[in-house]
Structure formats: C-alpha cells, structure tokens
Amino acid sequence: MATETSTSSSESGRAGLKRNAKYYILSYPLAWLVFVFLVPLGMLFMFSFWVHVPGTGYEPGFTLENYTRFFTSIYVDQLWVTLELALVTALASLALGYPLAYYLARIDRPVLRNVLLITIVSSLWITYVIRAYAWQVILASRGILSSLGVATGVLETHQAFYPGYWGLVVGMVYVFLPFMVLSLYSSIRNLDGELLEASKNLGAGPLRTFRKVTLPLTKNGIASGTSLVFILALGSYVLPRLLGTPAQRTLPVLIEQQVMSESNYPFGAAMSIMLILVMLLFLWAIVRIANVSAANIGAGDALSDDDEPAVSASSGLSSVRGLLGSASAAVGLTAVYDRVTSTLSDVVASVDSGTRESVIGATFRAYVAAVMVFIGAPLAIIVAVSFTPEEFLTFPPGGFSMRWYVEFFTNPAWVRSLVNSLTIAAGAALLATSIGGILAFTLDRFDYRFGALIGMFGVMPILVPPVIIAVAFLVFFLQIGLTGSRVGIAVAHGIFYAPLPFILITQGLGELDRTYEEAAMNLGASPVRTIRTVTYPLLRANVVSGALFAFILSLNEYIIAWLLSLFLVKTIPIQIFNQLRYSYPPTIAAASTVFILLTVVVMTAIDRLSGGIWE
C-alpha cells in the first residue's frame, strides 16, 4: 500500500516535470524571438508615429506627419523607382536564369554540375559590397569594359557605365540571379524526364516540347523565383547605393539616409513600414493572381491571342504608376519571344532534325556559357586585380605582386575589421543555431497548441528586409544601450539568421527515422544519452550546416552591421564600403579575395558535410 502510493506520486512528479519541461525548453528560443525580434518591430511601428525634433532627434507622441510627408514629397516617386527596378531585375533574371537552370538540371555530368552549382552558390553568399565593387571595377570609366571598348575600337574615348540606371540593373541582376537559378533548378529537377521523352515520342520538336510541357510544369519555380528576386531587390540597399545615381535612390537607401544622416528616426521608421506594406501587398497579389499569371507565363499563345488575363493580372497593380510601362514591356517581351520562337520554328522545320537539334544545342550551350561567365567573371576579376603591383587598380594588372595582401594583413584597421567580422559571425552563428536548433527540436518532439504558428514565427526574421530589421534593431538597441558594439551586431545577426539553422534542423528531424532512437532506448539508453549518441550524430550535418550558413551570412552582412555600428564598429564589409567612398586602393581587392576564399571554403565544407545539399 505504502509502496504503491510512493510509486504513483513519484510517477506524477516525473510526468509533471515533463509536462512543464516542454514549455521551459520552448521558452528559450521564444524569448529571443519575442523580445529581440517582435518587440523591435513593434517599436519601429510605434516610432513611425513619433515626432521628429530637428537637431535633437525625436520625442514620443502621435502624428501622421511622417506618413503624409512620404506621400506628398519626392519620396513617393522613389517608391515607383524602387518597384520598377525590382521588376526589371526579376524579369531579366528570369530570362538569363531559365536556360542556365535548365542546363544544370538536365546535364548528365555530375562533376561539371557540381562545379557550376558551387560557383553559383558561392557567389550567392559573398557580400553585396564586394560584388557591387566588382561591377564598379568593370563599369567605371577606364574600367575593364571601357578599356576593352577602346582597345577594340568600339569606343572612341573612355566612358563610364556607372553610376546609372543600366549599370545598376546589371549589378542587381548579377547579385540576384543565383536565387532565380536555384529556384528554377529545383523545380526543373523535379520534372520527370520521361514526360519530355513522351512529348518527343508523340512528335513534338524541342521547342514545342519546351513550350507545351517544360514551361507549364515549371511555372511554380518561375513564380517563386520571380517573386523571390522581386522581394529581395525591393529591399536591396548596397547596390543602389554603390551603382546608382541619386535618381536611383531606392526606398532602402532613403531609409538609411534618414536614419544615419538626418537622424530622423520617425520618418525612417514610417518609410520602413511603407516598404513592409508594399511587400505584403505584393505577396497578397501574388497569392491572388498566382494561378492566372503562372498560366500566362505557361502558355505564351494565350497571352497574345487573348489579353484578358493580362489585364486582370495587372489590374491589381494598375494604380502603380510606372509599373504599367514595365508590364507592357513584359507583354511586349512575351510577344517578341513568341515571334522569335515561331520564326525559329519555321527556320528549324525546314532543316533536318539532326541539324536542328545540334544547332539548338550549340546555341543553348553558348547562352549558358555566357551566363556562367556573367556570374563567375566579376569575382575572378577582383581576384586578378588584387595581385596588381601598382598603386591604382588597373586591368589587366601590370604584373604580379602580393603587396596588397601584405598591406591587408599588416594594416591595423583591416586586421581589426577582420577580427570583428569573425567574432561577430561566430557569436551570431552560435546564437542562431541555439535559437533555431532548440526551436526545431521542441516543435518536432512536443505538441503545442500553436505549434504551426510558432514554426512560421521561427522563419519570419529572414523574411523581413535587412534594412528594415536594421532600423528596428537600432531603435530598440538605442533604448537598451547595445548600439555601437560587437555584441549588439552579433545578437542582431543571430536573430536575423536563426531561420536558417531552424529550417535545416527541422528538415533533418523530419527525415530522421525515429526507430533509431527507439532502438537506442530499447538497448537501455536514457533520453539524454539517446540524443547525445544517436540523434545528434545523425543530425550533425544539418546542425553544422545551419551554423555555417549563419556564420557565412553574418560575415558578409553589411546594412544591419552598418546601422548598428553607429560608426564605432567596423567589419570587413563596412571597411570596404567606406573605402569605396573615397578611393580605390587595391587593398580592397585583396580584402575581397581573402573574403571570397573564406566563403568558398565554408561553402565547400557545408556541401561536403551534407553530401551535396543541392542534389
């Protein structure tokens, strides 16, 4: 009797602890996300209604002035500029990215595919600052393009291709193309090759097969890739800042200016809220019209024969001035595409199919090669010019010298920046992995009432444009005194990039066969021992990849670090950016090369770890 009571009470005690334990564990990631992500965003919203006091900053209050100022000034015009730029970038990326993605998904040469994918994926993580810098080197007066033009006689005198609209578009497409290619790649990979064979077997030529089978079946990849690039381009700060003229000051540039130069936090906050609203509107529109527009993209015929879907698709956005022009340009593009393909069909129909296939194949490969050069060359050029022995950047470099590397590793300012970058990234990676990992684990193992909602919450930070999260963190950190410190930047990066380990570890847990854990427990291993000896080792690739992703992204992040540094902390991207404002010492190229190398090494490690994550 007595024993029975004691057993049952100890039972309920253990059960009670377990029941609470699941909330204790969840509270760790949740506390971070609520107090250091939701609260800053809430404060940003609140700030947008506060009153700007010229000279001293801001004071609490309630005014709509910040919003009315936005709509009644030139700022609203810059919103259209921002939207147009994002749209042009997205469409150009699609046109360049699709053939490349198709090639990558369909080639039967794993080594070549891996090399190309690693190149594309590696360039993806390298800071926008270095990549914008590469295009400055290419597009500047007496830059590579201009020098080539003069040398070949195409240009009479040296000419600058930047700053300016098209230089900016080229730079934007360059940095966002990898996202497009990867979206399309996975979508085309999922396409069953037998469908294409079936189409050919039924007598459809390559172009017809592409139009009737491949394109419709990959429309999801097209829609998601285009949306992703559009959203990313909308939030882009570094490229418009470094490659554009004042006419191309996008909303993120204006927000940074208000915060850092004008100290007008309330107006910066109001513009941030406007940018978020525009993005939400876009996402809503995409969801509403996704089927219609995807169908349009899928069937070029339908669009030219019957323009009704096009009208309904654009009506959601019709109030957006400037977009219409681009949209009609897009429709024009489709028409051109149709005409070109039909002409092509006529031409190719007149020759025999063997020649036809080889001509199409050769054109296709040449196009793919050109796009790969576009992706790979800029960084290769940076690496090349870093070895110049001269005081100024020249191309081709007039010799070989390591002097700028010596300069980089001996100059205290650069070394301090490198140390800052590495320590911040390490701290951010640890924080992001602890938040993302624990959140993933608790959501996988326990039932919570709002589990799905918490899961969505876990991926939210990465969806907020960096410039906005930067302003939110800034107003928050100003209150708690974390600005201008490495800790503050590491915390901000840790929260911002927590979704990566979260997603990777969630995925790993989803694929983990629970029988292994049951086998361990059956063999007498306690839950803690099971996690240590079975669960963690089986998840290690995901955990370490997640941490490395967070590390590499933090390492390369500019805008959040810049706003939170309050001029006191310099990371490598900040240091490079600052140097670009004044001069072009080749040290920048050396610093960039070191950084590129670091990024490639980490990326390769991630790839090794997971046995080819892009498969």
Added chain:
Amino acid sequence: MSGISLKGISKRYSDEVLAVDDIDLEIESGEFVTLVGPSGCGKTTTLRTIAGFEKPTAGEVHIGGKNVTDAPPYERNTGMVFQDFALFPHLTVHENVAYGMEADGGYTDEEIDSRVQEMLELVELPDTADRKPAQLSGGQQQRIALARALAPKPDALLLDEPLASLDKKLREQMQVELRRIQQEVGITTVFVTHNQEEALTMSDRLAVMNGGKFEQVGPPGDVYDEPETRFVADFIGTANIFDGTVTESADGVASVDCGDVTVLSAARADTAVGDAVSVVARPERFEFDSATADGGATDGRNVFEGEVTFRRHLGSSVEYRVETSDEREIVVVRKSGLDEHEPGDQVTVSVDADNCRLVST
C-alpha cells in the same frame, strides 16, 4: 525466470480506434511466441507495449515477474529487432553491438569486446566488426541487429517483422537461423509477423490476432488442425470453408445445411442444432474418387463433383481448384505423382467427415 505476462492490456488511440482490446497472455521463460494477424490487428502495438514504446490504456505488463507497465523503454531490459533493423548508420558493427552494454555502464571495455565478438560469432559474422551497416547485405544487417539486441543479455527478445524486408530464399534461411539462435540462447521471444507460414514454422506457440483480440492461442499444429474460429481457419493455411446451420448432430457427426449442399463434420461437445457454424476442411484432406457418386454427404464422407479449373505445382505437392456444379470452388492439394488431373477434367473429390472441423463463424 523471465517470462512475460500481459494482463488485460488495452490500447486506445482515440474514441474510434481501439488497437488492442483487453488481451491476456502468459509467455513462459524461454518460449517462442508469435503474434500473427493481418495489418492493423494490434500485433505491433502489443509488441511495442511490451517494449515500452506504447503505454497501455489499461492493463499491466510484467517481465520476469516484475511489473514494468510504467517503466520507460530503457529500463525494461528487452532486446528488440526492428523491421528495418535500425542499425545506427554512423556507428560500426562493433559499436552497434556494444551500444547496449555501454548504455548499461556495468561492463568493462574487455567484457564488452569479448561479448561483442561472442555475439558476432553467434550470428556467424565474426569478421564484420569494423564495417558500417551500409556495407552489409540485408541478411547480414539482420544478423547484426539480432546480435545487438542479444548483447546486453535482455530478459526477452522482441522481433518486429524482422524478416519482412528480406527476399524469399533468405527469409526461409533466416527463419531457421533465428530459431536456432533463439534456442541456443534460450531466451523468451515474442515475434510479430503477418506471414502465417513464418508463424507456423518458427513458434512454440502462436497467437492469432484480429481486431485487437486473440482469436486463438496455441501450438502451431493445434492452430492449424484445430482452428477455433472461421478467421483462424482462413488466415492460417488454406481452408475450404462451408458456412451453414447445424441441422442434426448425432454419433459425433453433425450435418450442416450450407444452402445447396449439406456437409458432414465431426461434431463438438457443444454443437447444438440451429447453430450458425462453418465447416473447415483442409485441402490436403481431400481425395480424388475414381467412382462417380451422387454428390453431397454419403457414408460419413462429403463428396463433390466438378471440373478442374486450375492446377499448379507447389513443388512436393500439386494444388487443384475444382469448381462444382453449384459454383463452389474447392481447393485440393495432393502429393505430386499421385492421381494427376488436367484442367477441364471432370472429377469427384471427397473428404471424410472426421477430417472436417466445426468452427464458430
């Protein structure tokens, strides 16, 4: 003494789903008991309840005389072999087999090493210690899984369809092997399978499960020859089943009206006129008769006329399907070499009433 007893075990997943419905089972020390039944019958849930992965809604589990109903899996000392083996892919064979002893903590490194070697020899794979599971064939993985389960000297061995993922030839080989090892170690074993042939060939006793309950528990011969229910007769082996109503029961023979035909069967003590029953006749109990008779019941034999519609060789025997004039199909199995018939032949088949059995419907 390390038997297992299940006392009034029920497992309810939701209001609608009662996976296991109040079952009792006493398994003796060293006994090999098979839980067999169709998918969803509750056999795996029962096994997982013994292992501690499922907590019963009602009832108690005792292992070795100890009530372990509330004990977590890692405090039960059972050794389980999983359907897909669940060998830890990141550990070598040696580390896999040593895992349970290391978790136990009561062994020295030397003891572990020698025990691992002993286990590998038991399963006849002494040279695989340094390999990873992925480098082993399916049959080897299954032996290693068995070695891993036995290494920490469990009180009971639990086998969850461990042969299902092997091909037929290997499966038959492993049936013998598994039984040999089980008897050598003398360990109490619960084996779960949906394969009735496995159940018949391997067990000391088998428990046929259906709808969360035991239909019948007993030695393989008894279950095959003396099924208690129509379900058992149908599930274990092949059976010719005639459903009907008892019209007469005298001198140990019952007459069962099955609509177009009356079938005679050995009566049972509790047989009463008016009972709805099924008559079960195993295919190998039938004989071909040379003389044509009237059909139906004569002289304590059930005689059927019909046409051979199908014939297939089973190796040592031949199976015939005979369609009678009232469109019943009777399966007959004869030793090969005896009275061969071709499809299309008109034949008479008969079975003695004593070789028929009454079961509840």
